[in-house]
Amino acid sequence: MTSEKRAAGDATLGIELTPEHPPDRVADLAALAEDEGFDVAFASSHYFNRDPFVVLSRMAEATEGIQLGPGIVNPYETHPVKLAAQTATIDELSDGRGVFGVGAGDRSSLSNLGIERDSPLRRVLETFDLARDLWAGETVTHEGTFTARDAALNLEPVSEIPVYVGAQGPHMLRMSAKHADGVLINAAHPRDLEWAAGQIEQGLAERPDADGAFESLAFASVSVAGDESDARAAARPPVAFIVGGAAEPVLERHDIDREAASAVSAALERGELPEAFGRVTPEMIDAFCIAGTTETVAARFEAALAHVDGIVVGSPLGPDLEGAISRASEAFARATEA
Secondary structure: OOHHHHHOOOOEEEEEEOOOOOHHHHHHHHHHHHHOOOOEEEEOOOOOOOOHHHHHHHHHHHOOOOEEEEOOEOOOOOOHHHHHHHHHHHHHHOOOOEOEEEOOOOHHHHHHOOOOOOOHHHHHHHHHHHHHHHHOOOOEEEEOOOEEEEEOOOOOOOOOOOEEEEEOOHHHHHHHHHHOOEEEEOOOOHHHHHHHHHHHHHHHOOOOHHHOOOEEEEEEEEEEOOOHHHHHHHOHHHHHHHHHHOOHHHHHHOOOOHHHHHHHHHHHHOOOHHHHHHOOOHHHHHHHOEEEOHHHHHHHHHHHOOOOOEEEEEEEEOOOHHHHHHHHHHHHHHHOOO
16 A cells, blocks of 8 residues: 555555464454454464464454454464465465465564574575465576475465565665565654655566565554553553563663563563563553553644554554444544545
8 A cells, every 4th residue: 555545545554463362362352343444463472372263263264354364473483384375274264354464573583482583684585486486387496584385384375475574673674665565664663664664665676577566564563442551451461572572672672671671571581471561660661552542642643644554553452342443443534534
C-alpha cells in the first residue's frame, strides 16, 4: 500500500495474536477481529508458547476473509524449507489467505535455546528467496547461511503468498523494502517510525519496478483498556521483550537508561520472566508501546499513520482481550476518519 491509499482512508489494520492461550481461544479472537474489520491476523512465534502453525490452522477454520500468517517466525529455530511448507499449508487451509511473516528472531529467546543469531540479514533474505522458489514449484539446492539440497514441496500455495519482513535495524529495513512485499516495523513510537520510513525510502529507491507495491506496517505493541493504568500494567511483558532485543541506537533515541535496559535483558536471558517484567520502567512503556484508553490509542495511531501504511496491533492488546480488540478497532476508525 502507498501513501495514496492512506490518504483515501484505506490503511491496513492487522492484529498479532499470541498462542499463550489455547488454540480454540485464539481462533475465536481471530474471528472477532475479522468481525471488527481487521485485515490480517498474525500468530506470534515463541518457543515457550503453543505452535503458531497449529494455531493458524484453527484460525483458518474460524474465519472466512481475513489474511493469516505467522508473525514472526525465524529461520534459526526451524529450517527455512520447513517454514515454506508450513506457510503453504496455512495458505491451502485458508483458501489463499496466507501471508509469511519472517524475521531474525528475538536474540534473548534464541539464546535460551543455545542458538547463535549469525548473519541475520542474509539468513532472512535467503529464507524468503528460497520460499518463493519452493512455492513456485521449483526444486532447490542452496548453500549459504543454511543448506538445502534438491528440496521441493509436495504442495503448491493456492495464491501468491506475500512476504513481510520483521525489521527494526537500518539494514533489515532497507533490505525488506528492496526485496520483500512488506515490512513489519518493530516500533510503536512516531519517532522510531519516522526514522524507519527514511530507511525504507532508501531501499525502495533500489526496488525493481517489476516487484510491485510495497507495504510498511507498524508492528506495534498496543494495550488498550477503559482504564489507563490497567492498560499500562498489561503492557509490561511485551515491552520487556522489546527492550531485551533493542539495539543501542534505539535506546539512545528514547533516552532509556542503559543499566535499566540491561537488567531487563539479563533477566530474560536467565528465563526469569516475572523479574524482567517488573524491571520495565514507565519510560520504556512510553517508548515501546501504545498504551491507554481508546482516546489515547486513537491519537497515537493517528501519529503513527503519518509514517506507515497501516498498523498491526501487537501483544498484549490489553487486560481484556475481547474488549481490547473492539477498542483497538474503534481507535483505528477514529484515527483514519477523513
